[in-house]
Amino acid sequence: MEVVLCESDKLHITLAVDEDRSRTWIFLEEEGALRFRHDHRHADGTPDEVTLYGGYATNAGDALVQYFPADEYTCQLIDYACKNEWVVMMNKEKTLFSYILSLDGVMRFQPISTLPDLSK
DSSP states (O other): OEEEEEETTEEEEEEEETTEEEEEEEEEEETTEEEEEEEEBOTTSOBOSSOSEEEEOOTTOOSSEEEEEOOHHHHHHOGGGTTEEEEEEEOTTSOEEEEEEEETTEEEEOOEEEOOOTTO
């Protein structure tokens, strides 16, 4: 993962799996709410048919963990993802980043990434 854009109201994190960099996580501040979106692109940069899905953070999170249940746009775009929840978190040392995808409370996917030392 690589932070490619960091502004006061938006954060873009590109994900790389080998040479595939077609996915970007987007975190947006929209009218006081935190929104999480998945931006999927083809190699030529055009948007995938299934892109920009995600949701708004619930009030259950804190500085290290946020919960994003699927929003209405996601439900309309991907009907089977309507009960998805994405959880993004860092450990308290801010050295590990984890992403969890759950469906109806059952974990489906959890990659963990080591974060670069940003204190230098």
